[in-house]
Amino acid sequence: MAKDGTLLMPNSWSDYTDKAIQGDQVAGVMNGNWIIPTIEKVEANSGKWEITTMPTLSGEEGYASNGGASLYITSNCSNVDLAKDFLAYTFGGSTVTYDNALKDGGVISTYAPAGETDVYNEGVEYFNNQPIYADIVEMGTHVQIVEQSDYHYSARNYVGTAIVNIINGADTMEALQEAEDQLNFEMGN
Template sequence: MIKKLTALLMALCLLMGVSSALAEKLTVTAWDANFNGNALKAAYEDYKANVDPDFELEINIVSASGDVEQAITTAGASYDYSNLSDIVLFQDHFIQSFVMDYPDVWMDLEDAGINWDDFGAEKLSYSTVDGVHYGVPVDNGTAIMAYRVDLLEQCGYTIADMTGITWDKFLEIGKEVYAKTGKALLSMDGNGNDLPYMMLQCEGKSQFKDGKPYITENEDLVKIITLICDMAKEHVLILANDWTGYTNETIMQDQVAGVFNGNWIIPTMSQVTDNAGKWEITSAPTLTGAEGYAANGGSSLYITANCKNPELAKKFLAYTFGGSTQTYDNALRTGGVIGCSISAAKSDVYTEGVPFFNGQAVYSKIVEMGASVPIVEQNDYHYTCRTAISNAIVNIINGADVMEALTNAENELKFAMGL
């Protein structure tokens, strides 16, 4: 009898052990082992070491950010969330559309105890839908305008000369740089062109107004599109045919003297080790000549409806990416992930000079610039709009009339939106 009882007890203990081990485990999906994968690893190690030694985190890495977004679309549309991990990481522009389309997939973070004031308002404006917080910011999407100072110098300019200039002046200098060095001052993926969005954000405006497309009547946008086309015609801007063309050819094959994009582009730039120490960053030009600040393509972590232990997930996120210096420092050190937490950016790792950028303390500068990014209207048709405008730009460069091409783009977008 006693034997039986002990056996039963032991079995019970075992069961409880197993179930408690299961309960302390979370799964998360991200897409870049060297970048956000490392940031999650840093968070895991931080939480395991300082909060809960039994904690386990399974990090699934997929090959591209699009894979995460597609998995969510598929799960959301089929009402089958069983294949989603507890926490997912994806790009900020998607969450508005995801909450609208698949409201049941997400858990809000209102009771997670996160100090939201510690994040830039612009960053939070993506992951907040109708005043409810859904995501914990991971990487900072703040745009950097990086220049090759050695090439600028050949043309008689310094990084200070490039700060607070108008796009017209940028075009002038760009022509000179191309004539003297054969390099373009800017490049972008012409098929998914992020320049109009970022340049417009520098002006504090959006391609949407009150939920409707704001394109042909948006004078600043029309000016920006005209400028982009002029730059492309003058060899100041290379528009690659696709994303790999942009990263692998224009940047990694050393065809440009300037890069303007979200700071996650830094690892791509760093691939060209020959140019280490020759880059510096500053704010973007604007139409008026004020310093321009923009953001593009940062990502955040979201808890899905498939999460068996939302309490743990909330605790984990609140402790780590909610503002733990250890998580943020290691994410930056091992993954180059620049976070969004304002207080965490005060640590030494952030204020160190970076050799690739000529000793400039780019990380703290990026977080600082992030605080100045104006909030602009977001719309769940962001990517549809981007495609339409990208196509318009290609057509204008090939000879179409500016207003005609933009009217077509606006109609295309209105059609997709059902307006």
């Protein structure tokens, strides 16, 4: 796909946002929901975008996530029980917090009950009045749990480099072995 121009592989964040997302070179992007404000900057593209699942080789619906926000109580907290109660009340027991975060700050949650609210189910004009926020929440319920380690991003970078090297003519097995060797070295194996 990269060789025939079907897949655009930008060289930088600027290439990705300025030329791809905000330009006219792509038919879609695979990204998290945080990219929505960048897409919406091009008013001329209003009505040309929709949120959907990812393509898969099997033809089934594809779902993915690479993290998001987490709430933590640190070890220096002087009242852990109160902090737990606060988080449970504000983020764990009420969709009002999520509605307000979306309306007032553009913060999108994948908290499943939020996807049922009127705020999340409002259509977004830019996306053909698709209720994108409810759709994002619903899609998030299908994402498989992936255990990550401290080496997650390193592994991702090594595999990404291998892919670019393969596209540029490197032997597939050699490039993947190099990625594995680099990760094992970093991990101390």
